[in-house]
Amino acid sequence: HVHEAVDADVDARDDWARRRRKGIPTDKQLLVVACMDERIPVEEALGLSLGDAQIYRNAGGKVTDDVVRSAALTTQFFDTTEIIVVNHTDCGMMSASDEDVVAGLEAAAGGDLDDVDVDPSMPDLNLGDHSVAEWIRMTDDIDEACAAQVEYLRNHELIPDDVTVTGYVYEVESGHLRRPGERVAEQVNERV
Amino acid sequence: HVHEAVDADVDARDDWARRRRKGIPTDKQLLVVACMDERIPVEEALGLSLGDAQIYRNAGGKVTDDVVRSAALTTQFFDTTEIIVVNHTDCGMMSASDEDVVAGLEAAAGGDLDDVDVDPSMPDLNLGDHSVAEWIRMTDDIDEACAAQVEYLRNHELIPDDVTVTGYVYEVESGHLRRPGERVAEQVNERV
Amino acid sequence: HVHEAVDADVDARDDWARRRRKGIPTDKQLLVVACMDERIPVEEALGLSLGDAQIYRNAGGKVTDDVVRSAALTTQFFDTTEIIVVNHTDCGMMSASDEDVVAGLEAAAGGDLDDVDVDPSMPDLNLGDHSVAEWIRMTDDIDEACAAQVEYLRNHELIPDDVTVTGYVYEVESGHLRRPGERVAEQVNERV
Amino acid sequence: HVHEAVDADVDARDDWARRRRKGIPTDKQLLVVACMDERIPVEEALGLSLGDAQIYRNAGGKVTDDVVRSAALTTQFFDTTEIIVVNHTDCGMMSASDEDVVAGLEAAAGGDLDDVDVDPSMPDLNLGDHSVAEWIRMTDDIDEACAAQVEYLRNHELIPDDVTVTGYVYEVESGHLRRPGERVAEQVNERV
Amino acid sequence: HVHEAVDADVDARDDWARRRRKGIPTDKQLLVVACMDERIPVEEALGLSLGDAQIYRNAGGKVTDDVVRSAALTTQFFDTTEIIVVNHTDCGMMSASDEDVVAGLEAAAGGDLDDVDVDPSMPDLNLGDHSVAEWIRMTDDIDEACAAQVEYLRNHELIPDDVTVTGYVYEVESGHLRRPGERVAEQVNERV
Amino acid sequence: HVHEAVDADVDARDDWARRRRKGIPTDKQLLVVACMDERIPVEEALGLSLGDAQIYRNAGGKVTDDVVRSAALTTQFFDTTEIIVVNHTDCGMMSASDEDVVAGLEAAAGGDLDDVDVDPSMPDLNLGDHSVAEWIRMTDDIDEACAAQVEYLRNHELIPDDVTVTGYVYEVESGHLRRPGERVAEQVNERV
Amino acid sequence: HVHEAVDADVDARDDWARRRRKGIPTDKQLLVVACMDERIPVEEALGLSLGDAQIYRNAGGKVTDDVVRSAALTTQFFDTTEIIVVNHTDCGMMSASDEDVVAGLEAAAGGDLDDVDVDPSMPDLNLGDHSVAEWIRMTDDIDEACAAQVEYLRNHELIPDDVTVTGYVYEVESGHLRRPGERVAEQVNERV
Amino acid sequence: HVHEAVDADVDARDDWARRRRKGIPTDKQLLVVACMDERIPVEEALGLSLGDAQIYRNAGGKVTDDVVRSAALTTQFFDTTEIIVVNHTDCGMMSASDEDVVAGLEAAAGGDLDDVDVDPSMPDLNLGDHSVAEWIRMTDDIDEACAAQVEYLRNHELIPDDVTVTGYVYEVESGHLRRPGERVAEQVNERV
Structure with missing residues (x-):
């Protein structure tokens, strides 16, 4: 059928x-x-x-x-x-370069990147001792x-x-x- | 030409x-x-x-x-x-459910998830006060x-x-x- | 051949x-x-x-x-x-709605639908006690x-x-x- | 965009x-x-x-x-x-022919077609004086x-x-x- | 090879x-x-x-x-x-019709069709007693x-x-x- | 429309x-x-x-x-x-060659080709003085x-x-x- | 895999x-x-x-x-x-013709073809007793x-x-x- | 047309x-x-x-x-x-390497390459002082x-x-x- x-x-x-x-x-x-x-x-x-x-x-x-x-x-x-x-x-x-990327992001954030929530739904998530450059992971x-x-x-x-x-x-x-x-x-x- | x-x-x-x-x-x-x-x-x-x-x-x-x-x-x-x-x-x-997912991951890790590096290239990255369930982000x-x-x-x-x-x-x-x-x-x- | x-x-x-x-x-x-x-x-x-x-x-x-x-x-x-x-x-x-459909058809027919032949080649075919709404079969x-x-x-x-x-x-x-x-x-x- | x-x-x-x-x-x-x-x-x-x-x-x-x-x-x-x-x-x-079709349907219904509901959701619908042959509409x-x-x-x-x-x-x-x-x-x- | x-x-x-x-x-x-x-x-x-x-x-x-x-x-x-x-x-x-076709061809030939060579490479080929209409073979x-x-x-x-x-x-x-x-x-x- | x-x-x-x-x-x-x-x-x-x-x-x-x-x-x-x-x-x-074709057709017809109707619907059609070889039209x-x-x-x-x-x-x-x-x-x- | x-x-x-x-x-x-x-x-x-x-x-x-x-x-x-x-x-x-080709090439070279290096990376390569026409190889x-x-x-x-x-x-x-x-x-x- | x-x-x-x-x-x-x-x-x-x-x-x-x-x-x-x-x-x-190519060709020719006609239709064509390796033109x-x-x-x-x-x-x-x-x-x- x-x-x-x-x-x-x-x-x-x-x-x-x-x-x-x-x-x-x-x-x-x-x-x-x-x-x-x-x-x-x-x-x-x-x-x-x-x-x-x-x-x-x-x-x-x-x-x-x-x-x-x-x-x-x-x-x-x-x-x-x-x-x-x-x-x-x-x-x-x-x-x-790492430096150029970090500088650009700081300019965007209008200051130190330490104050930026890197994860908007988890504000407590933090990089510990890692630098922003490490977080960006250039190659x-x-x-x-x-x-x-x-x-x-x-x-x-x-x-x-x-x-x-x-x-x-x-x-x-x-x-x-x-x-x-x-x-x-x-x-x-x-x-x- | x-x-x-x-x-x-x-x-x-x-x-x-x-x-x-x-x-x-x-x-x-x-x-x-x-x-x-x-x-x-x-x-x-x-x-x-x-x-x-x-x-x-x-x-x-x-x-x-x-x-x-x-x-x-x-x-x-x-x-x-x-x-x-x-x-x-x-x-x-x-x-x-959140519970089932967390339980499954704990079983995989062989214990508490707090000891797991969630980012292998950045061992210091940590969830702060957030729970693993929040990190997993079920919907x-x-x-x-x-x-x-x-x-x-x-x-x-x-x-x-x-x-x-x-x-x-x-x-x-x-x-x-x-x-x-x-x-x-x-x-x-x-x-x- | x-x-x-x-x-x-x-x-x-x-x-x-x-x-x-x-x-x-x-x-x-x-x-x-x-x-x-x-x-x-x-x-x-x-x-x-x-x-x-x-x-x-x-x-x-x-x-x-x-x-x-x-x-x-x-x-x-x-x-x-x-x-x-x-x-x-x-x-x-x-x-x-049933009411809107019936009202619309009555307006089209210019009066009561009871006088309309619903089957043009079989004028005697009739709905018995059924209403026009039942005949229309809304869902x-x-x-x-x-x-x-x-x-x-x-x-x-x-x-x-x-x-x-x-x-x-x-x-x-x-x-x-x-x-x-x-x-x-x-x-x-x-x-x- | x-x-x-x-x-x-x-x-x-x-x-x-x-x-x-x-x-x-x-x-x-x-x-x-x-x-x-x-x-x-x-x-x-x-x-x-x-x-x-x-x-x-x-x-x-x-x-x-x-x-x-x-x-x-x-x-x-x-x-x-x-x-x-x-x-x-x-x-x-x-x-x-009309006769063959009517005879076939009567055999199927096991008797007179007058007792058959032609419309299962409207049992009162009826053919009036029309014959079953008219309803079938052969050409x-x-x-x-x-x-x-x-x-x-x-x-x-x-x-x-x-x-x-x-x-x-x-x-x-x-x-x-x-x-x-x-x-x-x-x-x-x-x-x- | x-x-x-x-x-x-x-x-x-x-x-x-x-x-x-x-x-x-x-x-x-x-x-x-x-x-x-x-x-x-x-x-x-x-x-x-x-x-x-x-x-x-x-x-x-x-x-x-x-x-x-x-x-x-x-x-x-x-x-x-x-x-x-x-x-x-x-x-x-x-x-x-046969008549129309024959008349048309005669007009084209400017006279009797008997004088026309029907096969240009074999002028002696002839229809014998057959009419032009038979030669044309209308259906x-x-x-x-x-x-x-x-x-x-x-x-x-x-x-x-x-x-x-x-x-x-x-x-x-x-x-x-x-x-x-x-x-x-x-x-x-x-x-x- | x-x-x-x-x-x-x-x-x-x-x-x-x-x-x-x-x-x-x-x-x-x-x-x-x-x-x-x-x-x-x-x-x-x-x-x-x-x-x-x-x-x-x-x-x-x-x-x-x-x-x-x-x-x-x-x-x-x-x-x-x-x-x-x-x-x-x-x-x-x-x-x-002309000769081979004519000989082959004569063998097929079982004799002289003069007796064969070349046009089955017009038996009087004839080749006049033309030879069968001319009719065949080899090139x-x-x-x-x-x-x-x-x-x-x-x-x-x-x-x-x-x-x-x-x-x-x-x-x-x-x-x-x-x-x-x-x-x-x-x-x-x-x-x- | x-x-x-x-x-x-x-x-x-x-x-x-x-x-x-x-x-x-x-x-x-x-x-x-x-x-x-x-x-x-x-x-x-x-x-x-x-x-x-x-x-x-x-x-x-x-x-x-x-x-x-x-x-x-x-x-x-x-x-x-x-x-x-x-x-x-x-x-x-x-x-x-051989003559036309040789004449054309001589005109292009602005003189005798004997002075032309036929192989730019091997200036000593030479045709021996062969004529330019033989080298050109017309058919x-x-x-x-x-x-x-x-x-x-x-x-x-x-x-x-x-x-x-x-x-x-x-x-x-x-x-x-x-x-x-x-x-x-x-x-x-x-x-x- | x-x-x-x-x-x-x-x-x-x-x-x-x-x-x-x-x-x-x-x-x-x-x-x-x-x-x-x-x-x-x-x-x-x-x-x-x-x-x-x-x-x-x-x-x-x-x-x-x-x-x-x-x-x-x-x-x-x-x-x-x-x-x-x-x-x-x-x-x-x-x-x-140049050496390997020359050695291979000499083995093929069964001796010195100087005796080989490099151009079969122009036996007099010769390499002058150029070596076979130059003629081969490795890169x-x-x-x-x-x-x-x-x-x-x-x-x-x-x-x-x-x-x-x-x-x-x-x-x-x-x-x-x-x-x-x-x-x-x-x-x-x-x-x-």
Whole structure:
């Protein structure tokens, strides 16, 4: 009967629309942590379709407390078993010196940044002895930064040990991913 | 001459690959703050193409200190003038009680969460008097939550006053965006 | 020989063009009863192609004597074995009160509706003790209405007992079918 | 700003999903009355897209009291100004004699049809002095039948006089519409 | 080696370009005899691709001495084993009376047609006792005409007995082929 | 109103289906005379669509009395003002000697060809003093043959003087048309 | 895990970008030697995709010392095992007499060509007793020239004996390849 | 008339097929000198279509005496006014040392390379005092090599002074062209 096929469609839609409530994980059981840069086609670069993976993105693709919160939730409660970190060349986090960034933010705040609530819904959250520059997390070398984020996640207490964590650098200039440190473009211009 | 067209291509590629270093903003001068859920086609829902906007995504699409950091950087240094917040129905942040989530994380950490570094690169960062439940930021009502995130961003000291901030709820069950509180599906099943 | 393939085409066309005379049923042996609303893509929503099903549509997708006539004919004489009822949200039958509709029609008729022939080819057909409002069949709740139409068809003497009857509500706001009473959109906005 | 385009999308969706409540007519202000036969591609034959027209369909495309109800509602309350009737060749209403149809239905009902409620939600609705055969509305000549339905609608008290009513016969054997009586296929096989 | 695939292409081209010299028949070993009318999509109607069949076309799709010449050549020398005749409705050969056509041609020739060479390369070819009207071959009934052409070919001494000959009438008004005499459109407008 | 567009469609179909009766010429007022060879994509080679031109095709694309009949009818009665002749390389008419063809046909007829009716509907039609070989019309040189057919048509009494006649040779080996005698392929293999 | 598919992509890209350094041959182990003419779609004519073959092209597709250098390198060091030579009709090397070309170049050089360095990076390279006309390598017959280039490569000391060498002439006028001397177009215009 | 459009097609084909004889230059009056590497999509990288440019390709994209011959012919006799040189990363000319290449070729020749005819049709052509390694033209730095080839062409006596010469390096690893020395990939991995 036709209604059986229709019922299957109705059920599939219910599974999609109430997936979280019904405890259905992402199709690939994957969390991606990537930079928010407008030039990174995250899904295309990793071969992902809608529904395959949760995608965390922030300035720099850095492992912050918000990443820890998000990754802990999905690995502990949503059956996610893999994390991929994607950083990229020409990142905004490499476009200025620490001093310039801090000075700019102080000018914006109209004074010392110590008085600014960095988290508007949690005014008591504070940086302890860390400087604002540390909080901003500028980057010196994108390959080293990528490897470091992978290590942070691999070692964190709230991420289960059997979660697989890997990292890649997306080359804006080539449209390809590379493993950290494996810069093909460095090796192809001169005699072997 | 043909080389003039080729030169224009070479230059356009340089602008794309070194956009941040050259101080070129995103094509729409837009930052999106959205949930990391795998069912949200952020670019399609907002009509965006690669290069148009930076896209911040975390668990719940909540305004955390990482959002503040990312939004302050792009509005202060990258000429971004608009922020759009996208939350969605059936969010994972609505799939459990505060108690269950905290209990689960404590079990994962093997004890009290107070001893866990929530930010692996900034061990001194601390929640002050806030509870872990507050840090996790579970949601009771998605429309209220969306409106609240918009207010947090509008009022924050590190976001310039002339930045436009709006918010939408993406309906996973319909594939459409709505303005917070404007639930079409509530109003169409019974006699006027 | 080529003429054999041509003959097969000629025969297939004859089967199509004289299908009713030759006693060939619809491809899916299905009758759909749906609302005449312009926003309902009946075939697409049910996954039907030309030739698959007969499609009855009237104001509200209500089981009237015309539905009974049409359904009796196709189940008794055309080998139809399944009926699917499709109602929808934001139906015109929910857009006004009984009083307003009756008053409007009386104004149109220029007086009492009792004098109007409701069926132009059968002037003696009459509503008995039923009011014009009952004849118009406004709807209070679309899910209840859908379930009621299914029951009317299941229980009718002129519809064979082994005909399968099911009903769905098409959500204009989401583009999906639901089973009566299963409103996904009600359940996805707040904490579980 | 990008949110202006998004707001326009949100509003367009609201107009679509609550079109009836908001008093928005169909895009072409058109009602089609057609046969429910599975071989009639109503929208394609008339050049209509989703949203253009309400489509009433029953066995034979006959003007019954249900057509009058539906047409009165849409012309009086939904700003519909045009009606097109579509009948078709090889209609099921031409596939048997009155006697055979009545006998078949009586067998199904297990006795006299006078005891059958023809309208399950209006048990008092009755055919007066009309026979069951009249109620079934078999057809002798499809072109005459089409012209008759147009006249019924043009002359009915509940249909405003300024509503335009036209009728066509869809040729199942050719895939084309014709005006009633204009049978091209009759005129093309012999010498002028 | 790549040159092997290239050689195969070179050989296939040679087979195509010198097909007749090499004694290769048409792909379907088929000759079609059809009317030259501009509305007949001969290849599409018969499901033929380039290379499949030789296609003879003249005014009316009539079996003339030129058809006999062409059919004899292809069946005797080119391995053709099937002939399909395609006539069509609204043929130009049915658009006037014999008298009008003869009168028109006489006016064109400026006198008696007996003095006109009907075959410019064979001035001695003559109609014997046949009238010009017979030579023109106007048609009274297209289905009878089609059946007659099939018989002419089946019985001709220069066409081998084992050649299969069939005929169809292409309905310009429906876009379908029919077998001679099987006019679907005649049978679908009135009660059985 | 929608019915106006529908009426236009109905009228366009009537013009197409009764084009000849209504005296409507082909869209390009063109007759093509071409060979019946299966490798000639006549419409594509000349840039023609369905409805543009009548297409006469026989063995060799030769101007026979059947061509004269067909061309006279269309130029005198159907408003055709142009004729294009298309011959082609590797024609079947160049694949054997006169003697071989005549001998083969005699074997088929089981004796002298003088006793064979060359036109089955006109048994009195006779070749006068012409030999069967002349009737068959084998070709020695395709470019000369093409030019000759053009002359036959230009000079014939039944073809109006103001009809434009041109001829082309379709090269099966290249897929291009050439003007008679302009063999590009002869001129491109050796030093100028 | 998703990272395994990503790693495979990363490795495939590395193989592509460092193919020569890693000693990976072309996909078809093929070198093509063709004319530089703008009308030769070398890859399409031979059925090649990017990566399949190295493609040497010069004026005339002649085997010069530069061809020997290039072919020796690829067959000795890059695992190439097949060479295909592609010459073509209407080649520029056939468009003038030796005298005209030499005179033109002398005028350009402003005097005797003996004083011109023919190789700017190797001023001592000299033509020995060869004339400038020999160096220019004009062509008299394209099929002979093609066969000669194949022989030069087959017999050269620096090309391994087991390398397969074949040659084709691309017909600009037909868009097809032919084997040298097999001119289809010569054989299809006249009676066999 | 239709024959006018056909004649235009016939003429266009003649212009294409006899372009060189008729003195018609390439569509862009351009010569490209590129490496024969199988990974370089020369036409796509430069935005060229069939007919636009002559394309010289050899091992390394080096300016040899064969390039001079080819470039002199096209600029002096075929109206070419622009030359573009395309070298590329990971070139085969950078994959070994001079010594290894010479040793390999000597092994192939079975002795001293001085006895080998480097040009099979010009046995007297000799390298003068140049070594075989110079003749092979290995590369140390691809950007320097590209710039050098441009200079060789700009300064050569047989290339007119008003010919525009430019050079690009195609990055196999990114799929983009760069100007010599402008290595985007070097500048995007570290803090500014």
